[in-house]
Amino acid sequence: MKNLIVAVLLLMGGSAFAQASYGIKGGLNYGATGEYENYSQVAGDVSTIENGKSKTGYHLGLFGKFEILGFFLQPELVYTKLNTEYENFDYNISKIDAPILLGVNLLGPLHIKAGPSFQYILKNELENSSRDISDVENPITLGYQLGVGVNLGRVGLDLRYEGGLKENNAFGEMATDNNIKIDSRPSQWILGLSYTF
Template identity: 70%
Template sequence: MKKLILAAFLIVGTGVMAQTSYGIKGGLNYGATGDYENFSDIAGDATTIEGKSKTGYHLGGFARFGFLGIFLQPELMYTRLNTEYGSIDYKLDKIDAPILLGVNILGPLNIKAGPSFQYILKNELENSNLKVSDVENDITLGYQLGAGVSLGRLGFDVRYEGAFTENTAFSDTASENFSIDSRPSQWIFSLAYSFN
């Protein structure tokens, strides 16, 4: 009986190991952060500007652990997200760590979804004299969902990323009274290369 159990563990373990892969990935993202609000109006009214989507980029690595058509895919990515507020450009640099659960559905096609942990590295305004402070929370939780195609060592992904909670950045000085909702809302287009 012990030999049978040991043999079963070896077979399952070998199967899991045979479906483990890792590699690098990168690509473009297109989206924006939330609204820019300026509270400096004398009457106390806030001026709100909706963020205009712009193109950014991402680069990093991934691992995939698969078994019976289901896989777990943790990633570690550096992401630059760009947003335009009128003549002002807002740049947000972050480390993304999504942990996605996926299913192979038709041949090379798969779908995946899961939480994405985000660590804000830097946020800044360009084309403006305004200074922005750090965001409220350096670490936030969002989500990603999408679909992909695996063709040998190459993989192509399309995903949507959103956020569960607000994460506001405020003006850096008392004379400036504005805030930026730094939550991402973006489409992610990736090319991946697996080493094994």
């Protein structure tokens, strides 16, 4: 009896882990980074705080999917380009995202997923401005993603929301005595199309 239970557990474990797949994905992002602050270097007081306007960006990457007893684990490695419009300039970020999502299959091809998302900022820069911006304080940060998706054969479509957990500022100087600070945390919607091999 004991050997039968062990054999059944091994078969269940083997069949669960046998449902592994991988693929490619890409799509559009719509969102913005955090607040822009223009503050006096002398007084130390914040003189201007501005929220960025959302713009469209894009992402491209790879994913794996491991189904276990009705649940699945989906790690990804994705290149993301994010743009934000402020009053006098645009702020552009290029980053590598590594979300690790836990999901569950619902009715038919529908599923939901959520989890942490690590990001490594490759480059951040100001566009349409003579100002310079420093690198972000922390090149690697942690955020989160949550969303819903549908799989139609090998093709998948999902919609997610991504947010940041902690401020990650980049700093710059103006020609006057004022400094600037931009919170690089993303707050964006992600529409993705995937293909499983």
